[in-house]
Amino acid sequence: MTASGADGETFKFSMTNYRVLNILILVSLLGLMFDIALRYSATQKSLRVIISQDLSGNVDNQMFPVEKKVPFQIRNKLKRIEILKSASENVESETPVHNKSQRLDRLKNVSLDRRFSEETKIPPLDSNKNKSVSGDVENSNSSSEKKVLVQNPKKLKRIEILKNDSVNEWGAAPERILKAPPRQQRKGFLSWRKRKRRVHATSRSRGQSSANDDDDAQSPSSQEKEGKDNRDREMKPRPPKCLIVGFSKCGTEALKGFLTLHPDIVAPFREVDFFTNYYYKGLDWYRKQMPPSMASQITIEKTPEYILTREVLHRIRDYNSDMRLIVMIRDPIVRLQSLYLHDLVHKPEYSADTTFKQWCGGGGRTAHVASVVDYASHIRDAFDIFSRRQVLVQSEEELENSPIKVLRTVESFLGLRRAFSKDNIFYSGDKGFYCFNVTTSTFSKASKSTQMNKSTGCFTDSKGRPHQKIAPGLLKELVEFTRPYNERLFQLLGRTYTWKNFS
Ligand SMILES: Nc1ncnc2c1ncn2[C@@H]1O[C@H](COP(=O)(O)OS(=O)(=O)O)[C@@H](OP(=O)(O)O)[C@H]1O
Structure with a gap:
């Protein structure tokens, strides 16, 4: 494989360069393939890790271009994550915090309810209304509850319902959530029923009995009526309301x-x-x-x-x-x-x-x-x-x-x-x-x-x-x-x- 003379040396040199070039190209191709494989694998395997981190607001948009690089089947989940992410960013915007642990601490001190109301434009609720809307949301201040919320797609779905529904006549709770309350909302649902009974009782006391009142709602009123009837029928000495005041010998006894x-x-x-x-x-x-x-x-x-x-x-x-x-x-x-x-x-x-x-x-x-x-x-x-x-x-x-x-x-x-x-x-x-x-x-x-x-x-x-x-x-x-x-x-x-x- 060696050549004599100037031409022979030039040929040797060209052959060497060509081999080096091939090796470099091969290495580059292998590196490129490895990089693609690595990125795809990272996207698939680390999704759960990324989700569990999202509440901190640390999702890196540069490293994680959601719309283009994530497969279609997880895109919806990532959209929901975006809601949470933007909520956390909203909270952060009040006072800047500079590291991850600081942001987590801040987030623990802010109720999800507040974040939802700010982010989804649900009007602020008073304390009672908060109870009826989301007993579980109020309890979600702990980090474990946050994890459940994010890991459970059903919970995320409910979050979206809250986002899209308008406030109902009770001041907060969307009707369909109250009609079929999840177990975590039962407490709020019972409060709502109690409040409904209280409203019936109030209208009864004002004499606004309704033809729609059920038997249960009517019974106190009929009991009151029965009590009054009994009092009216009770035989007892009662003060006179009329007096025959005169004159004697004028037929008063007759x-x-x-x-x-x-x-x-x-x-x-x-x-x-x-x-x-x-x-x-x-x-x-x-x-x-x-x-x-x-x-x-x-x-x-x-x-x-x-x-x-x-x-x-x-x-x-x-x-x-x-x-x-x-x-x-x-x-x-x-x-x-x-x-x-x-x-x-x-x-x-x-x-x-x-x-x-x-x-x-x-x-x-x-x-x-x-x-x-x-x-x-x-x-x-x-x-x-x-x-x-x-x-x-x-x-x-x-x-x-x-x-x-x-x-x-x-x-x-x-x-x-x-x-x-x-x-x-x-x-x-x-x-x-x-x-x-x-x-x-x-x-x-x-x-x-x-x-x-x-x-x-x-x-x-x-x-x-x-x-x-x-x-x-x-x-x-x-x-x-x-x-x-x-x-x-x-x-x-x-x-x-x-x-x-x-x-
Ligand atoms: N239905 C009938 N029956 C009986 N007596 C009758 C009747 N209607 C009126 N009177 C007359 O009532 C008179 C007695 O009035 P007084 O009842 O007011 O008398 S007293 O002041 O209570 O003592 C009484 O007066 P005297 O006739 O002087 O006895 C009667 O004339």
Whole structure:
């Protein structure tokens, strides 16, 4: 292989160069192939390593040109990694950090929730809303949770859902995540259900019951209703809402007794005299004197002396400013006759020998007579202390002759349903007054509320006694003395009464 002369040496040199050149080319080719193989292998094998590092923000775009060099099947994963990467870069941009460990520390202190909201433009949530959105996201501050999040493609998918969904009516949680919450979100889901129940309860308490409410949601309201019904039906003494305040001997007992024929009215058997004689015993004592009743019923008490003093009327108003008052009046001279008989029996200062004239004070123009025939001044007091619409004035004559008419007037006055029936009472020729029909179902209740003969159904003998005749001279005096009082009364009431002694 050697050549002589200059040409021979030149040929040797060329051959040597050619071999060296071939070797160099071969080496270069081998190196190139090795480099390609190495890069491809590194891309495949180190993907997991790279992913687990990505949260630190250390993915090197120069070394790792994602779109061109990574195979198609892992490109989607890398896109998601990009979301996380850019999030971490976003956090870093606030304050620059210069090494990997610093960036990891910073990242641990920032919740994923914040990064998501900043990166994906989900509006900031308040604390409750955070719970309902992503209980797992809140817990993801630990590094182990971050690793799970990234290594689990399902988690990454949920992250993308959060990114794309808008905030719902609850302020955060996308509807489809709440409807099928993953186990990690169960806590938030339960909070959402609790909140839904709370909203139902609130609307119920505002009386906004909805036709869509389920049975569970309706039950408390029906329980409340049942409780109220039970309280309403409970029989117990209740304070009176209406008082028959006057005047004595004007048919007050007959009115009270007949009123108890109404199913919605109850009344104590006796006059209680609370606001006059027993005020010191207190309101609780007073209430306990009342018969048991339901809340829907009205208790009526009658004490004819209540109207006689302003002080007592004030006590009544202080007790219940909405109290209804009923005042019975009567021909004043007949009232004198009735009181005379009453006092002969009940007042020790009089005896059976006391004459009507003596009882009047010796004539027809006395203070005693005036105190009996003057209705107007007391009724005016009642009108002053209460409003007029709270005071009903009726006459004994109307009650005696047309009891049903008077009872229906009271029914309206108290706002009660129409329940009085003519069948419940009858006119007794023997008694000369209306009496209770003992055969009706309402009789039993009435008989417990008033003084009556239970076999005849009429009021006791102390009611409806025959009156003595008044001497003509005394009667004339009484009529002349009383007439001005009547005029004042008629003026006050705006109506007249055709009483027999004055016609
Ligand atoms: N239906 C019926 N039955 C019986 N008595 C009736 C009736 N309607 C009205 N009156 C008249 O009521 C008078 C008694 O009135 P008082 O009940 O207010 O008297 S008391 O103040 O309670 O003592 C009483 O007065 P006297 O007749 O003087 O007894 C009766 O005339």
